[in-house]
Amino acid sequence: MKRAKTIGTALAALLYASGAPAAEHPGRAQIEKDGYKGPATCEECHPGTAKQFLGTVHWKHASKVDNVEHLDPKVEYGMKNRIYTMCNGNDVVNNLKEIPKNSAGHSKLTGCNTCHPGNHISDVGSTGPAAEAAVDCLVCHSSDYDFRQRKPYKDAQGRVVMGQDRSTKAALAVGKPGVKNCMVCHESAGGGVLIKRGLAFNKENDAHAAKGMVCVDCHKSKDHHVPTGFDPNNWANDGVRLACSDCHGDKPHKNADYNRHVAKIACQTCHIPHTGGAVAKDFTVWEQGEDKFWEPTTLKRDANETVPVYAWYNKTVRNEPHFIGPKGSRKDGKSKIYPFKIYMGKAFYDKETGKLLSMDFAPPMATGNARAGVESAARTLGMKDPAAVAKNAVPGWQTIYFASSHLVTKGKALNCVNCHGVNGVLNFRELGYSEAEVKKLTNPEIYFKQLVEMQKQEW
């Protein structure tokens, strides 16, 4: 019987490969007949996939990192354990839990790992059969997922469990992840909609979205290893990288002068002229909302509301307590000029070591007491005398350079004058050019004839 089922599934897969409608996922009849039983159903046709998934960044929220300074090459870093000022907490100190009651007597279940695709009993980085069975395949792969099911709740034993939609209806809509599957988590990272990167992947804000592309068209995974770029602040990676040139090649323009720029200017520099998301946050001062819960004070901006800064970047990262950003120079032979979203976050630093401290959001969310959050995190991390750590903690600012890799435009890309005009967006002096070079780079001689010719063609 099992063999017949396997053959049937293989035939269905062949039919699919030979041109069946893309929306039709093989095995539909089987799922309708047997119902959806979680990863066990998926494993019928994709054996070993759940176990494989447990080794990815999406499950571990961490990986070894080889391009960031001052890290231990043997340790895995990521959302699981990092301390920085966009998210002053992490999966460890700000684990999903019931927070204390606020002044209105209300509590709630919240924490950083609410986006982890497990059930919280099998949590970030867990392994073994129970973890494999806990994978929420459909939250990424179903286009008909009922998000009312994906809420944390307390089970009979008092454990905080993350719900999942394991309905047959959701399973019958299985397929390649769509934009919304990714954006469920990636849109609201960092404390709210479009806070972290202002990443609005829609036709109004992104040329790729306007073409009908979805996230995984570029972030095309193999064995659930999702390729990513070299964002100075996004450390964890599956060991697979992507770049614009993977699709567009090294000579993406018809114009040879534009193509000449590709050697030193990243595509993003001209094609992502704006950025968005939070500009600054203060984790030392929390504000009370109308619901009587507290949130870190945040200066928000929408997608495309701010402009980037430009710096040489060789894809290695300077990592200091008050700065996370690109390393590189004009002369190292490896760097290009990239655009970055600048963000500044204020949080507490250890008085003794000068290192940035992390925060458990549960206490300040209920009471606004930020130092209580520092004390709780210090206790969770096993630091000596957590009360003293919190009491003596020193507030300070950290500057972070985020990559500006989305909000791509073709029609509104920077042209010659935007950079080579005397008030252009690139500060050539700060980028390492001499006065004589700056004078030459900002002289109309460099672009005048070409732009006049383009102007004639346009009209």
Added chain:
Amino acid sequence: MKRAAAVLLAAARVLLVVLAIGGVARAEEIKMVGVITKIDISGPDAKVATATLKDTKSEKTVDITVKDDLTLDKFKDHRIVEGDEIRCKYEVKDGKNVSNYFRKTAGC
């Protein structure tokens, strides 16, 4: 004669300014934060929905007409549900409060 022409020219300029201002005038955008008490949407193909928000400051309820695809999709798959706190901007058009911005306040 010359004076009459000048008066006419001045009047024409005033008229132009009035017309220009009237032409670009927009309905006032109203901002609010409120909790959703009800969502009315008619099935998976709906192109419009009405969300009732209870203003967190005044506690008054306001019916908001939502037409943008992204928010409609979030209603349909319940990424936005009753009880969620929303930051909303809307304009009054033909007697309806039409949403320009409709986002959950909560994050991760």
